[in-house]
Amino acid sequence: xxxxxxxxxxxxxxxxxxxxxxxxxxxxxxxxxxxxxxxxxxxxxxxxxxxxxxxxxxxxxxxxxxxxxxxxxxxxxxxxxxxxxxxxxxxxxxxxxxxxxxxxxxxxxxxxxxxxxxxxxxxxxxxxxxxxxxxxxxxxxxxxxxxxxxxxxxxxxxxxxxxxxxxxxxxxxxxxxxxxxxxxxxxxxxxxxxxxxxxxxxxxxxxxxxxxxxxxxxxxxxxxxxxxxxxxxxxxxxxxxxxxxxxxxxxxxxxxxxxxxxxxxxxxxxxxxxxxxxxxxxxxxxxxxxxxxxxxxxxxxxxxxxxxxxxxxxxxxxxxxxxxxxxxxxxxxx
Numbered sequence: 001x002x003x004x005x006x007x008x009x010x011x012x013x014x015x016x017x018x019x020x021x022x023x024x025x026x027x028x029x030x031x032x033x034x035x036x037x038x039x040x041x042x043x044x045x046x047x048x049x050x051x052x053x054x055x056x057x058x059x060x061x062x063x064x065x066x067x068x069x070x071x072x073x074x075x076x077x078x079x080x081x082x083x084x085x086x087x088x089x090x091x092x093x094x095x096x097x098x099x100x101x102x103x104x105x106x107x108x109x110x111x112x113x114x115x116x117x118x119x120x121x122x123x124x125x126x127x128x129x130x131x132x133x134x135x136x137x138x139x140x141x142x143x144x145x146x147x148x149x150x151x152x153x154x155x156x157x158x159x160x161x162x163x164x165x166x167x168x169x170x171x172x173x174x175x176x177x178x179x180x181x182x183x184x185x186x187x188x189x190x191x192x193x194x195x196x197x198x199x200x201x202x203x204x205x206x207x208x209x210x211x212x213x214x215x216x217x218x219x220x221x222x223x224x225x226x227x228x229x230x231x232x233x234x235x236x237x238x239x240x241x242x243x244x245x246x247x248x249x250x251x252x253x254x255x256x257x258x259x260x261x262x263x264x265x266x267x268x269x270x271x272x273x274x275x276x277x278x279x280x281x282x283x284x285x286x287x288x289x290x291x292x293x294x295x296x297x298x299x300x301x302x303x304x305x306x307x308x309x310x311x312x313x314x315x316x317x318x319x320x321x322x323x324x325x326x327x328x329x330x331x332x333x334x
Contacts (some may be wrong), residue, residue: 003057003315004293005159006212006259006283010041011087014065018073018080039290043094046287053293055264058313059322060091061102061129063212064164067252070106071135077135081105081115089123102129102159102323107139107147116147120156126322127157130190132165132216137314141190152204157322161212162187188216192256197309199243201255210257210281210321214271221247257321259283260313263291265299277309281318 033196040044047229050058066084073220086101092101102120105112107130119125130139138141139160151158152295162184175181192215201207211218211330225248244251257279261270272280282300300313319326 001056001311001315002054002282002297003059003318003324004055004284004286005210005281005318005322005327006261006285007050007058007060008040008062008285008287009043009046009060009091010062010287011091012041014083014087015072016118017083018069018075020069020072034148037290040287043091047095047098049294050286053297055293057098057100057317057324057326059100059102059159060088060089060112061159061161062104063129063131063139063161066104066106067131067134068164072264077106077109078111078115078120081112082118085115085119085123085125089125092124100322101125102127104129105133105147106134107151108137108141108143110146113147113150116150116156119152120252122324123183125157126324127210129161131161131163132160133163134189136167138194140194140200145203148200148204148207152207155178155206157208157210159210159212160188160191161312162216185213185216188213188217189221191251192216192218193221193248196225196248196251197229197242197244199245201251202243202245205255207255207257208257208321210259212259212261212283212285214258214260214262214267215252215256216238218252219267219270219274222252225249253279257317260296260300261285263299265302268299269303272303272305272313277312277319278306280313281321 006182062084066081070080073080081104088101088103092099103125105116105124105128116128119128132139166187167190168180169179169183173183188211192211196202229242229244229248253275258271258275260280261283262268284296286293300310315326318324
């Protein structure tokens with residue numbers, strides 16, 4: 001069995017329903033250049049590609065849509081996320097034996113908690129996908145504290161994914177697809193670094209998050225977070241002080257899980273070594289990244305894991321984290 005926790009499909013008509021013309025979206029939100037990806041909106045093609053790759057189940061989500069479109073419409077952000085969640089439920093209903101959903105909200109607005117409850121209740125989603133920033137604000141801000149309190153108390157599975165247009169995009173990220181290749185992973189890195197250094201995980205110690213793209217660039221900088229913490233903040237202004245109680249590295253295997261998306265074996269191997277085989281889940285970013293999911297499968301299989309650990313990465317960790325109930329079911333035939 002293989003469960004892909006990181007996969008997307010683009011249902012047509014969402015922008016139009018919000019009165020947005022994506023050919024001329026207006027000012028105020030930068031729409032960076034992107035290549036057309038036909039597979040992102042072709043359900044039959046996606047289904048066949050995943051079947052051939054041996055993907056048994058997919059957790060469908062729409063990572064960019066709500067955050068981006070809410071900046072381009074006069075409708076409230078709550079109206080936008082409700083439409084996006086209803087649309088994702090429509091996608092899941094296309095093949096309910098193979099597809100499950102992740103809802104989305106803006107954690108910086110307390111009014112969105114009721115929508116989060118709708119996602120986890122009537123809509124039947126298995127968790128929430130949050131973008132790593134929302135219109136230039138990160139998720140450690142005080143406005144998000146009621147949401148994190150709710151998420152911890154309700155034990156809601158949370159998946160973090162970078163935004164369409166990352167913070168810092170004005171720094172020449174429109175060249176060479178740098179927004180996609182560098183900007184988005186480091187939007188994730190900034191989000192995680194701020195959550196750790198702000199003491200968010202000390203305040204909500206039972207909070208468990210899964211993170212796309214193996215944590216973005218977090219593993220490359222966690223040593224720097226460690227030494228910054230060890231040097232202390234004596235004499236620094238309040239806004240600059242590091243507030244986490246423990247060494248930043250300790251929160252990785254305490255509060256974070258990651259997927260395998262990255263298409264580079266050495267990074268997957270590092271993620272397995274740092275997070276452990278109990279905290280790594282299979283993910284491909286398939287749809288908007290139209291690279292055959294079989295390549296991701298082959299990378300995991302090349303790690304030389306035991307059969308038991310390979311099963312953890314391919315489906316058991318996802319089954320436990322997102323409470324999918326797959327261990328009690330027979331695998332769907334591929």
